[in-house]
Amino acid sequence: MTTATQQRSTLDVEVCRRDFPILATEVRGRPLVYLDNAASSQKPRQVIAAIETYYREKHANVHRGVHHLAQLATDAYEGARDTVARHLGARDRREVVFVRGTTEAINLVAQSFARPRLGAGDEILLTQLEHHSNIVPWQLVAQQTGARIVVAPLDATGQLDLEQFEARLSPQTRIVGLAHVSNALGTVLPVAEVCELARQRGAVTVVDGAQAAPHLQLDVAGLGCDFYAVSAHKAYGPTGIGALWGRGELLAAMPPYQGGGEMIRTVSFEGTDFAEAPARFEAGTPNIAGAVGMAAAFDYLDALGLEAIANHEHDLLEYATRQVAAIEGVQLVGTAANKASVLSFLLDGVHAHDVGTILDTEGVAVRVGHHCAQPLMDSLGIAATARASFALYNTRQEIDALVAGLERVRELFA
Amino acid sequence: MSDLRSLYQEIILDHYKRPRHRGVAAEANREAEGYNPLCGDKVRVTLSVRDGRIEDVAFDGEGCAISTASASLMSEALAGLEVEEARQLFERFHRLLTGDAVADEEELGKLIALSGVREYPMRVKCATLAWHTLQAALDGTDQAVSTE
Numbered sequence: 417m418t419t420a421t422q423q424r425s426t427l428d429v430e431v432c433r434r435d436f437p438i439l440a441t442e443v444r445g446r447p448l449v450y451l452d453n454a455a456s457s458q459k460p461r462q463v464i465a466a467i468e469t470y471y472r473e474k475h476a477n478v479h480r481g482v483h484h485l486a487q488l489a490t491d492a493y494e495g496a497r498d499t500v501a502r503h504l505g506a507r508d509r510r511e512v513v514f515v516r517g518t519t520e521a522i523n524l525v526a527q528s529f530a531r532p533r534l535g536a537g538d539e540i541l542l543t544q545l546e547h548h549s550n551i552v553p554w555q556l557v558a559q560q561t562g563a564r565i566v567v568a569p570l571d572a573t574g575q576l577d578l579e580q581f582e583a584r585l586s587p588q589t590r591i592v593g594l595a596h597v598s599n600a601l602g603t604v605l606p607v608a609e610v611c612e613l614a615r616q617r618g619a620v621t622v623v624d625g626a627q628a629a630p631h632l633q634l635d636v637a638g639l640g641c642d643f644y645a646v647s648a649h650k651a652y653g654p655t656g657i658g659a660l661w662g663r664g665e666l667l668a669a670m671p672p673y674q675g676g677g678e679m680i681r682t683v684s685f686e687g688t689d690f691a692e693a694p695a696r697f698e699a700g701t702p703n704i705a706g707a708v709g710m711a712a713a714f715d716y717l718d719a720l721g722l723e724a725i726a727n728h729e730h731d732l733l734e735y736a737t738r739q740v741a742a743i744e745g746v747q748l749v750g751t752a753a754n755k756a757s758v759l760s761f762l763l764d765g766v767h768a769h770d771v772g773t774i775l776d777t778e779g780v781a782v783r784v785g786h787h788c789a790q791p792l793m794d795s796l797g798i799a800a801t802a803r804a805s806f807a808l809y810n811t812r813q814e815i816d817a818l819v820a821g822l823e824r825v826r827e828l829f830a
Numbered sequence: 831m832s833d834l835r836s837l838y839q840e841i842i843l844d845h846y847k848r849p850r851h852r853g854v855a856a857e858a859n860r861e862a863e864g865y866n867p868l869c870g871d872k873v874r875v876t877l878s879v880r881d882g883r884i885e886d887v888a889f890d891g892e893g894c895a896i897s898t899a900s901a902s903l904m905s906e907a908l909a910g911l912e913v914e915e916a917r918q919l920f921e922r923f924h925r926l927l928t929g930d931a932v933a934d935e936e937e938l939g940k941l942i943a944l945s946g947v948r949e950y951p952m953r954v955k956c957a958t959l960a961w962h963t964l965q966a967a968l969d970g971t972d973q974a975v976s977t978e
Contacts, residue, residue, distance in 0.1 A: 777833055786869075829847075
């Protein structure tokens with residue numbers, strides 16, 4: 417008889433680690449312990465090789481050329497769109513727009529979808545834990561249209577308070593913006609429930625999936641959202657590329673975001689006929705190699721299996737939570753029941769910046785600061801936290817190195 | 831531990847845990863606020879300047895060990911200096927941190943303890959926040975200074 421434990425998908429972490437060349441490097445004479453994955457993850461050789469092969473063997477400009485390489489480049493770029501669409505759970509590849517990253521995706525929705533539709537009295541409902549990239553684009557559009565930003569608070573664990581959220585959904589709520597996973601706290605938000613509530617009130621949902629992509633099996637159609645934004649670089653892909661998924665009928669009704677080549681059907685000085693989505697939103701020569709690298713990263717995740725990755729990361733998070741919480745003077749920040757592998761904490765009497773520097777001398781890379789979520793930090797009454805965030809290639813031994821480093825900090829500041 | 835100790839020397843930890851000149855300068859007539867957006871640290875420096883001489887200095891705010899110790903050591907070093915001498919001291923201190931000056935204990939006194947910061951370029955802004963704020967207070971700039 418097999419037990420539930422035996423049925424869990426597992427990950428051979430030592431094999432995975434060999435895929436990431438940078439993990440073999442040293443920092444200040446010590447083996448690198450990279451725990452800043454929520455800022456950006458490291459890249460496996462499969463992604464690096466895909467980008468190199470593209471430049472070595474397939475590069476030309478896309479969509480226009482009639483020559484052989486132009487065809488190879490176009491196939492690589494549009495093939496990457498197929499992979500990304502499949503990985504995101506999109507029903508139609510034309511619903512996937514390549515962008516520079518999550519930030520650009522949200523700005524695109526704010527300017528191209530929201531701006532023409534919003535007016536004075538309309539409301540944009542956000543949560544308290546949003547990253548600046550899911551706040552500032554909405555502030556800009558609020559200034560431009562007279563719409564108002566409304567904020568839904570968190571409970572004591574750092575989870576969205578659904579009742580409070582629902583209470584703030586009003587007939588004036590036109591847009592609901594929220595993170596799938598909090599970069600600062602690790603909280604996994606109840607996105608499907610939020611989307612359902614928003615849909616009942618006729619509000620459009622925009623989900624910041626930047627932190628979800630490396631940890632969760634994505635299913636944009638199943639979530640019931642209207643827009644979903646991701647970056648490649650937090651999910652083992654290259655920087656400078658990401659994707660916006662949008663429901664087809666919404667994208668079809670949106671004006672272009674930027675003007676230029678690639679996004680037109682015909683141009684004359686009297687007027688221009690725009691291409692359909694997604695080309696309408698991809699002005700200029702796109703980041704072809706980036707798209708290829710992003711697809712390679714998603715292929716890598718799919719080959720390992722998101723369930724196996726999640727199981728491993730969950731184990732790391734549980735272990736790290738236990739070990740770090742046991743250190744005298746540590747206060748965990750963000751203790752929601754449903755969390756991705758992010759551990760934010762404070763160390764009594766020591767500023768997060770000093771924690772970060774001292775850990776660095778031990779070769780341990782963590783993030784310290786406000787994590788681009790100042791309204792969240794203000795609501796918690798703190799200026800900064802130290803944050804360790806775990807990826808599929810991290811190990812319990814690396815968490816032990818983190819804990820040893822934190823003990824060193826306490827020793828120094830005792 | 832040795833490189834760590836060169837950054838976090840006893841004197842720095844001491845000034846972090848027991849900062850001197852914390853609060854508001856007596857009969858303050860100059861002040862400025864400084865902000866490091868990188869870490870959210872904020873500092874307010876108040877001065878009383880009479881006849882071109884700094885009679886009292888104090889600082890207030892929240893910061894890391896490096897920025898707090900630097901503000902505390904700065905306040906100690908400045909009291910009684912001519913304004914021009916204070917500016918020159920900042921210049922020498924800045925050169926010490928950015929690495930193109932030999933550490934001269936005679937010129938810098940206890941401030942020399944912060945020379946370990948030059949091995950950590952990301953932290954230079956922590957060590958200079960109070961000093962930039964001092965400069966703004968001396969210049970009478972109304973705008974809060976930012977290290978960015």
